[in-house]
Amino acid sequence: MTLRARLGSLRDLGLAVAIALVVGSIAMLVAGVNPIVGFSSLLDGALGNRSELGETLIQTSALLFPALGIALAFRGGLFNIGAEGQLVLGGLAAGTIGADLHAPALVAIPAALLAGAIAGGLWGSIAGFLRARFGANEVIATLMLNVVAALLASYLVNNLLHDPAGQSSETALVLANAQLPVIVPGTRLTIAILLALAAAAIVRYVLAETIFGYELRATGEAPEAALRAGIDVRRTALLAMTWSGALAGIGGAVIVLGVLHRFNGQLSPGYGFVAIAVALVGRLDPLPITLAAFAFGILQSGAVSMQAEAGVPREIVAVVEGVVILALAGQRFLGARKSRVR
Amino acid sequence: MRFTVHAGEIHALIGENGAGKSTTAAIAAGTLAPDAGTVTAIGTVGLVHQHFALIDRLTVWENIVLSREPRRGARIDRDAAIARVRALATEHGLAVDPLALVGTLPVAVKQRVELLRELAREPAVLVLDEPTAALAPVEIDAFFVTLRALAARGTAMLVITHKLREVIDHANGITVMRRGAIVSRREAATTDANELARDMVGGELPALAARTATVAGTCRIAIANLATEPGAGALRDATLHVDAGEIVGIAGIEGNGQTPLADALAGVIAYTGTIALDGIAMPPSVTPAQRLARGLRVIPQDRNREALVASWSIADNVALGAHGSRFARGGRYDRAAARTAASAIVRAYDVRSGSLDARTGELSGGNQQKIVVGRALAGNPAAIVAYQPTRGIDVGAGALVQSRLIEARNAGSAVLLISFELDEILALADRVLVLFGGRIVGAFAGTAIDRATLGALMAGAV
Amino acid sequence: MNVTSVLFAFVALTLIKATPIAYAALGGTLAERAGVVVIGLEGMMAIGAFASVVVSNATGSPLAGALAGIAAGALLAALYALVAVRFGVDQIVAGTGINLLAIGIAAYGLTVVFHQAGASHEVPALGTNGEIVLVALAFACAAALHLIITRTPWGLHVRACGEDPHVARIAGIDPMRTRFLAVTIGGALAGLGGVYLAIGELNLYVDGMTAGRGFIALAAIIFGRWTPFGALGAALFFGFFASLQVTLQRAGIPSELMQALPYLAALVALAGFAGRAKAPAADGVAYDGS
Numbered sequence A: 001m002t003l004r005a006r007l008g009s010l011r012d013l014g015l016a017v018a019i020a021l022v023v024g025s026i027a028m029l030v031a032g033v034n035p036i037v038g039f040s041s042l043l044d045g046a047l048g049n050r051s052e053l054g055e056t057l058i059q060t061s062a063l064l065f066p067a068l069g070i071a072l073a074f075r076g077g078l079f080n081i082g083a084e085g086q087l088v089l090g091g092l093a094a095g096t097i098g099a100d101l102h103a104p105a106l107v108a109i110p111a112a113l114l115a116g117a118i119a120g121g122l123w124g125s126i127a128g129f130l131r132a133r134f135g136a137n138e139v140i141a142t143l144m145l146n147v148v149a150a151l152l153a154s155y156l157v158n159n160l161l162h163d164p165a166g167q168s169s170e171t172a173l174v175l176a177n178a179q180l181p182v183i184v185p186g187t188r189l190t191i192a193i194l195l196a197l198a199a200a201a202i203v204r205y206v207l208a209e210t211i212f213g214y215e216l217r218a219t220g221e222a223p224e225a226a227l228r229a230g231i232d233v234r235r236t237a238l239l240a241m242t243w244s245g246a247l248a249g250i251g252g253a254v255i256v257l258g259v260l261h262r263f264n265g266q267l268s269p270g271y272g273f274v275a276i277a278v279a280l281v282g283r284l285d286p287l288p289i290t291l292a293a294f295a296f297g298i299l300q301s302g303a304v305s306m307q308a309e310a311g312v313p314r315e316i317v318a319v320v321e322g323v324v325i326l327a328l329a330g331q332r333f334l335g336a337r338k339s340r341v342r
Numbered sequence B: 001m002r003f004t005v006h007a008g009e010i011h012a013l014i015g016e017n018g019a020g021k022s023t024t025a026a027i028a029a030g031t032l033a034p035d036a037g038t039v040t041a042i043g044t045v046g047l048v049h050q051h052f053a054l055i056d057r058l059t060v061w062e063n064i065v066l067s068r069e070p071r072r073g074a075r076i077d078r079d080a081a082i083a084r085v086r087a088l089a090t091e092h093g094l095a096v097d098p099l100a101l102v103g104t105l106p107v108a109v110k111q112r113v114e115l116l117r118e119l120a121r122e123p124a125v126l127v128l129d130e131p132t133a134a135l136a137p138v139e140i141d142a143f144f145v146t147l148r149a150l151a152a153r154g155t156a157m158l159v160i161t162h163k164l165r166e167v168i169d170h171a172n173g174i175t176v177m178r179r180g181a182i183v184s185r186r187e188a189a190t191t192d193a194n195e196l197a198r199d200m201v202g203g204e205l206p207a208l209a210a211r212t213a214t215v216a217g218t219c220r221i222a223i224a225n226l227a228t229e230p231g232a233g234a235l236r237d238a239t240l241h242v243d244a245g246e247i248v249g250i251a252g253i254e255g256n257g258q259t260p261l262a263d264a265l266a267g268v269i270a271y272t273g274t275i276a277l278d279g280i281a282m283p284p285s286v287t288p289a290q291r292l293a294r295g296l297r298v299i300p301q302d303r304n305r306e307a308l309v310a311s312w313s314i315a316d317n318v319a320l321g322a323h324g325s326r327f328a329r330g331g332r333y334d335r336a337a338a339r340t341a342a343s344a345i346v347r348a349y350d351v352r353s354g355s356l357d358a359r360t361g362e363l364s365g366g367n368q369q370k371i372v373v374g375r376a377l378a379g380n381p382a383a384i385v386a387y388q389p390t391r392g393i394d395v396g397a398g399a400l401v402q403s404r405l406i407e408a409r410n411a412g413s414a415v416l417l418i419s420f421e422l423d424e425i426l427a428l429a430d431r432v433l434v435l436f437g438g439r440i441v442g443a444f445a446g447t448a449i450d451r452a453t454l455g456a457l458m459a460g461a462v
Numbered sequence C: 001m002n003v004t005s006v007l008f009a010f011v012a013l014t015l016i017k018a019t020p021i022a023y024a025a026l027g028g029t030l031a032e033r034a035g036v037v038v039i040g041l042e043g044m045m046a047i048g049a050f051a052s053v054v055v056s057n058a059t060g061s062p063l064a065g066a067l068a069g070i071a072a073g074a075l076l077a078a079l080y081a082l083v084a085v086r087f088g089v090d091q092i093v094a095g096t097g098i099n100l101l102a103i104g105i106a107a108y109g110l111t112v113v114f115h116q117a118g119a120s121h122e123v124p125a126l127g128t129n130g131e132i133v134l135v136a137l138a139f140a141c142a143a144a145l146h147l148i149i150t151r152t153p154w155g156l157h158v159r160a161c162g163e164d165p166h167v168a169r170i171a172g173i174d175p176m177r178t179r180f181l182a183v184t185i186g187g188a189l190a191g192l193g194g195v196y197l198a199i200g201e202l203n204l205y206v207d208g209m210t211a212g213r214g215f216i217a218l219a220a221i222i223f224g225r226w227t228p229f230g231a232l233g234a235a236l237f238f239g240f241f242a243s244l245q246v247t248l249q250r251a252g253i254p255s256e257l258m259q260a261l262p263y264l265a266a267l268v269a270l271a272g273f274a275g276r277a278k279a280p281a282a283d284g285v286a287y288d289g290s
Helices: A003-030 A035-047 A050-075 A083-100 A105-134 A138-159 A192-209 A211-221 A223-228 A233-260 A271-281 A286-310 A316-328 B021-029 B060-065 B078-092 B107-119 B137-152 B164-170 B193-201 B258-266 B288-293 B303-307 B314-319 B335-348 B365-377 B395-410 B422-428 B451-458 C003-033 C041-059 C062-086 C091-114 C127-151 C153-163 C165-171 C175-201 C213-223 C228-250 C255-259 C261-274
Strands: B010-014 B045-048 B125-129 B156-161 B173-178 B181-187 B219-228 B238-243 B246-251 B271-277 B296-299 B383-387 B414-418 B431-436 B439-445
Touching: A003 A035, A003 A271, A003 A286, A003 A316, A035 A050, A035 A286, A050 A083, A050 A105, A050 A192, A050 A211, A050 A233, A050 A271, A050 A286, A083 A105, A083 A138, A083 A233, A083 A271, A105 A138, A105 A233, A105 C261, A138 C213, A138 C255, A138 C261, A192 A211, A192 A233, A192 A286, A211 A223, A211 A233, A223 A233, A223 B303, A233 A271, A271 A286, A271 A316, A271 C091, A286 A316, A316 C062, A316 C091, B010 B021, B010 B137, B010 B164, B021 B045, B021 B125, B021 B156, B045 B107, B060 B078, B060 B107, B078 B107, B078 B137, B107 B137, B137 B156, B137 B164, B137 B451, B156 B164, B164 B193, B173 B193, B181 B193, B219 B258, B219 B414, B238 B246, B238 B414, B238 B439, B246 B395, B246 B422, B258 B271, B258 B288, B258 B296, B258 B383, B258 B414, B288 B296, B296 B365, B303 B365, B314 B335, B314 B365, B335 B365, B365 B383, B365 B395, B383 B395, B395 B414, B395 B422, B414 B422, B422 B451, B431 B451, B439 B451, C003 C041, C003 C062, C003 C127, C003 C153, C003 C175, C003 C213, C003 C228, C041 C062, C041 C091, C041 C175, C041 C213, C062 C091, C062 C127, C062 C175, C127 C153, C127 C175, C127 C228, C153 C165, C153 C175, C165 C175, C175 C213, C213 C228, C213 C261, C228 C255, C228 C261, C255 C261
Parallel strands: B010 B156, B010 B173, B045 B125, B125 B156, B246 B414, B246 B431, B296 B383, B383 B414
Antiparallel strands: B173 B181, B219 B238, B219 B271, B431 B439
C-alpha cells in the first residue's frame, strides 16, 4: 500500500469520526440530550477504566473477524453482505462443539474455532457456488442467506441443540476447557483479541504476498484480464466467499467461546453489517481495518453506558454507522463492478 | 489552432492517435468545453460518433426521436414518430426499418441510424468521428456518396479520420493535426498519401524490422472447422493454419468473427471444431493457464479491460499470466523477480514511465501496449495471436510493436495477426486470409495481393 | 370449513403476503430500469412503516400516516439517490448503508417517540377496507408503471438511462435527474409497502417487521425480468410461499423452517433465472456526468 493510500485511510477514519460526531449530536438533540454529555458518557463508558477498555476490545475483536472476511471478498470483487448469517452459524457451531467436546483446552478451543470457521465458510460458499455456477447475484443471495441463517439457527437451537437443562432457545454452557482464557484479570478480555490481530496479519500477508492473494486481487480489479492470464476466476470467487465466511464464522465463535459461553439470541447486534462499515473505513486493507474496528468497538461498547447514564437509546449506533457507510461508499476500491465475468 | 469548414464542403481532419482530433470534434460539436478560444457555427452542429451513440435495446425510431418525442397527451405518439423516421429515411435515401431493434442491425445499418438521428436535428454542420472505422471498402464508397449528397444541399461536413486513402478520394480540404496543433492545410486534389503521412508523423515513417528468411512448412497453429456460439459476429466454420516463422494476417471488417476467433484461441469461450498447437489438440477444456504454459500467447484487443490491471504497477502487470510459474516461489509471489522482468521489458521496449511502480492506468496507450506485447513475447512463445495490436496508439509505438512481431516471426514463432487495418496486414503478413461471416473466404500469398479483390471479399461480395 | 373457503382463505393470504413485496419490487423495478440498483428497499420499507405509525399515532388519522410513510420512503430514496446518483458512489455499499440507517432511525425513534424498545403501542390503522384498497392499488400501480415505462416520453428516457446514460446525455436527456426521480418514486412505492405492513396488515411498528421482504423484492425484480407485471407476478409467487408457510405452520410443522420457504424460493429463482434474464445494460453502473 502506498503512502498516499495510507494517508487516504487516515483521512477516511477522520471523516468517519467527524460524521459520527455530527450525526450523533443531531440524534441526541432529537432525544433531548446534550451531545457533550452524551459523547463524554460514551467515551467514558468505552475507555474509562480497565474493565471498560476490555469490553471495547471484545467488541473490536467481534468486528475485526467479519470485517477482514468482508474485505477479502470485496478485494476479490465479491460483495459479501452475508457476514451476519455466517457469523451466527459459526457461533452456533462453535457453541455446540464447545459444549460437547470433552478434551484439553489445546484441543477443545481449536476444534470449536474450527467448527465455527467451517460453518461460516460453508454458508459463505453457498453464495459463492450460486455465483460461480449460475451467475446468481451474490449480493441478493447473501442478503437472503442472512435471513435463512437466522431461521436455521433458531430452528436448530429450539429443536435439536438446545440445553436440556436450561432455557429452550440457547445451547448448553461451553465446557470450561473450550472457553477462551482471559488475558487481563479483572476484565472479560480473552485471547480473542490476539487471535483477531493475528488474523489481520495473516490476511494482510495472504493478500500482499501470496499467489492466491495476487489472483484474488486480479480477479477483483480486472476480471477479464485475470481470466485471460490463466486465473480460474470462478474458483477464486468460490474460495474468496468461503474464506470470507470462515472469518465471519470465527468471529461468531469467539463471541460464544469468549463472552457468552453459549449460543443464544444475544450473539450479534448486527456485527456482520457494522463490519461492512469497518471494512470500508479501513479501505479494505487489514492494518487500517484494525484501527477502524477499534473505533467502532468504542462506539459499540460506549453505547451501552451512554444509554444507562445519559439516556440516549443505544440504537443511535446503527444510525451513525449507516451514515458512515453512505459517506464512505464513494471511495474507489473496486474496478471490477462494471465488467464482471459471469 | 484555427480552421474553418464551409457549407457544401467535406473537410477532413486527420492526425495520428493522440493528436487531438476527437477532442477537436467534441469541442466543435459542443459536447466538450474548450479551455480557451471559440467555435462559431452557422446553425446547429451534429456529431456522428465513432462508437455509435445508440441504444441496442431500443428500436430505431426510439433512438432517433429520443428526447424529442412527438406527443399525444401524456403518451408518445408512436405512429407520428415512426412516420417521421420513415420520411427522414426516404428523404436522405438511407433505408432503415424504424421498428427494428438497433442491437440486431448490422454495423452499416447502425451507421445509417446514427446519421439519421443527427440529420433529424437538421444540423448546419455535421462532425463525423471516424465514421468508416467499421465499414467495408464498398460501404465506405457508398457512405461518402451519401455525404456528398448532403454536402450538396448545403451541410458543412467535418470528417475526422486516420485513413488517408479515403481522405484523398472523397474530401475537399484537409487539415492535419499533430500533438494538439494544426501542422498543415492541404487540398485533396493536390496532395498524396506520403505527404499527408509525413505531415502527421512530423518526418519520415519509422522503418519496420527487416524480415529474414525462415524455413517454411512446420505447422504450429492448426485450426479446423472452428465455430462458436451462434449469433451476430459468430465464427461459423473457420479453417486455417499458421506455420513457424510466418505472420498470417486475418483481414476483415469488424464483427465478422474476429473476436470469437481470438477468444477461442485464448480458451475463454466455448467452441466446436479443432485447434491444435504444435500438433497437440486443444479442446475447449484446455484452460487459459494451460494454453499459456504451452506457449500460446494472445494479445487481446482491449488492453485496458482484457490485458492490464489499471491500478497495479508495471511490475505486477508484467507478472500477470506467469504469476503462477515464473514468478511463484512455493505459494509466494516473487515480487523481486517480477521487477527484474519488468525492467527488462521497459528497457527493450522503451516504455516511458517514471518507475516500475507506476500504475499502468496512468501510462499512455502506447506505453501500455508495449508492456502487454513485451509480456506476451517474453520467452520465445510457440504462437502469438495479435488482435489489433496497434489499436489506438501512436505511430512510433505502433512501429515498435510491429517490429517486435516481425522479430518474433523471424525467431520461429507462428504469428496470427487479426486486424481491421488493411494497411497493417499488408505491411506485416506473409499470407493474408479474409474473414467474412465467420468463414475464411479468401487466401493470398504476400506478393500477389490485389487490394480491390481483397476489399470485395471483405464485404462478402464474391 | 369447506374446500372453497379454504381456497379462498389461501388466495387472500397469498395476496396479503404478496402486496408489500409487490410495492417494493415495483419501486425497485422502476429504479433499475433507470440504471440504479436499490439494495436499500428494505430500509425504505422500514422507514415507511415507522413513519406511518408515528404520524397515525400523532394525528389519529391512518390516512395521514399512510401519506407520511410514502413521503418517508421517498425522502430516504432521495438521500440514496443523492449519494448514489449525484455523487456516483457504489450502489451496493450505499444501499447497505441506507438499510442500516433506516432500521437504526426506526429503532432509535421507537425509544424517543414511544419510550419503549422493540415495538410501538397500537395506533389507528387503515382497517380491512383500507387493506383491500392497498392490495388492489398494487395491481393498479403495476399497470400504471407498465404504461409509464413503455408508453410515455419519460418512460423512454428512463429506459435510455438504464441502458446507456452517456448516450441518453448525448440525446439531450439529463441522466442524473431522470435517475434521481425514478429512485425517489421507487422509494415512495417501497414506503407504501411498509405502510401496508404497519397500518394495513397490522396496527403497530415492530423492530425488524420488514423481515427481509425488501431483499425478496430484489429477487422479484430479477425474477420478473425488470418489468412491472413480471415483478408483480414474482411477488405473488413469493407471496404464495409465504402463505403456504403460514398454512403449514398452522398444521404444526416447525415454524422456522417454514418461514425460510419464501427466502429459499427466492434463492432458487435467483439461481435459475440469473443466467437467462438480462438486466438493463447500465443497471448498477454509476453515471459520472460525462
